[in-house]
Amino acid sequence: MSRSVPTIRDVAERAGVSPGTVSNVLGNRKPVDPVLAERVRRAAAELGYRVHRAASQLRSGRTKVVAVLVPGLENPFFTALVAALERCTRAEGYEIIVGSAGEDEDVEANRLSALLSWRPAGVVIVPCRDRFATRSLLVEERVPFVVVDRVADDIEADCVAIDNAAAAGAAAEHLIGLGHREILVAASTSQVANIRARCAGIREAVAGVPGGTVEILELGPTFETAAERMEARMRAGPLPSAAIALTNFTTLALLGSLTRFGVRVPDDLSLVGFDDYAWMQATTPSITAVRQPIDRMAAEAWRCLSARMAGSDAPWRRAEFAAELEIRQSTRPAVPAPGTSRREGKSEVRRVQQGRTT
Amino acid sequence: MSRSVPTIRDVAERAGVSPGTVSNVLGNRKPVDPVLAERVRRAAAELGYRVHRAASQLRSGRTKVVAVLVPGLENPFFTALVAALERCTRAEGYEIIVGSAGEDEDVEANRLSALLSWRPAGVVIVPCRDRFATRSLLVEERVPFVVVDRVADDIEADCVAIDNAAAAGAAAEHLIGLGHREILVAASTSQVANIRARCAGIREAVAGVPGGTVEILELGPTFETAAERMEARMRAGPLPSAAIALTNFTTLALLGSLTRFGVRVPDDLSLVGFDDYAWMQATTPSITAVRQPIDRMAAEAWRCLSARMAGSDAPWRRAEFAAELEIRQSTRPAVPAPGTSRREGKSEVRRVQQGRTT
DNA sequence: TTGTAAGCGTTATCAC
């Protein structure tokens, strides 16, 4: 029948020492007599003492917390990023607090404000829009931060992303190499720089190809808009022989619409997806996809942030990783060469570009 | 060039009032002269003042934070749950802090301890094992908590889950109705009560069926073990005509192994998956699956927790929801009746059982 | 209605 949550004074009393000594032992801040230290630890364990983070933070001004703000926890890319960041930060004794902005800039500002009231040591943000107004909040608060994934070209911040143009370009080159000439691109929106960069990469890859065309379709923010627009497109006329989806969301929307319209993959249309998830390997056909190295991106974001938290005032860094094209069964030659087996495209990994850091 | 983060005293000074008044205005606790209130709000806005949560919590003893601890953020079921909980709590001004236990009981204890050091107002936990040792931590801390998904039969806590036996039973009945007699069950592990209940539900459904058999395969914790064991099984002898996977993870593992071995779904084998995700609708064939009503489960968990946080000492509640069987193309009749179209199983929703609360 | 002051649990400073 212990009364209430034990404080450091309870522990001190039980161990017969002062609160300061308990603090020194438990936070191993100063050397303490081993005998006393042991008594303190025993007392703490017996009482089930646990430091009161709020009090600790208030007094010390320091806190091992980083805030992570993403556009939406419904998107597996972001949850994977959060999970990866959690592993990085935990390894160094940091906690994360997560906010989800619902892909809405106003909500983003609210959430960020709420997260900042924790006075986190740093912030990792994937903004809803790459020119994000919330940046000013971060700057005013003087809190170190890193921008991931949706980074504008000239943003004044440490950034981590993939080389979007190269990643999407490699997908296009893969299709071109298979003999495809006309490519349909399923984009979410061109409001975001990374999507624009992916489009540009595809255009560039197709540019030199005789008869090469790129048709970009903006599918909008929801599955409903996506299905509607995709299916309107399908009713409007015949599809080209190949398509690239630029996000995991558009990959699903595109695949779903094709399925509903009876367009067979890869027989009628070769498909490259974006973001590589487990289901893409398990289905028939398995899906050729561009994979972002999420773990390495998270690690780099954490590295950047750690440096800033340690006081670095180096110029902004921009880390750009290479994505990998995972070639599977959803892409095949446009015009099967005679004698070519239908078992094209067994799994193989191809480096798009070496990772580099500017 | 503001110096540092503004405190309530800075706001008070600027507005020409006392800190207490600022607190009363910003937390609208006590009625304040509208003129002063306006001055305060303006001053706060101009300074970019934001309450210091740690200080506020320390003084008031209250904090609008709930901790959520799940076995792993890599699992989409848990991330969906977290996202749903985030929506519930935010609607009432609560923040969530999330912990991920890596499906390891020791990590779970560590993470929980770390989360508790924030002194959250409540905890939502999906334990790694349903007889979870960490329960005692929660009890000692006297913090209200709710257990979700992995609930043992006799756990002393508020619980939220689906009716596992009925959900899996309905999947089995669906297959039986299609003429299947022998059912392969892809389980993760039988260490957890909800999986055992799902197995029991299937056994019960098959029990009265002449020639009905149930073969349960434990696929283990990782994709590697799952692929290995599943493929060993496939080499050992012919598969039955139908299979049920009991988790989203085993659904993928099963599907992947079938694909690699050239077993066609649904032609060679009818498949029911567990947990319904977007990709299951988009693939060919689309996957018949048991869907857990995650949003409603989250809402119920939050309702329970709110009541406890408000001081309720009612007996433990156990909420059990009905899952839905989403029938799609991955299941088809065992022996196609003559004249039956191959376009069996267009999407349709079937209620397994009305939700009930004990 | 507003101001004043105490104190939440911890850590840091400073004597001892």
Next chain:
DNA sequence: GTGATAACGCTTACAA
């Protein structure tokens, strides 16, 4: 190496 003591920013009696 250890103990007293003050202070972090806020909320809340209580006094005015």
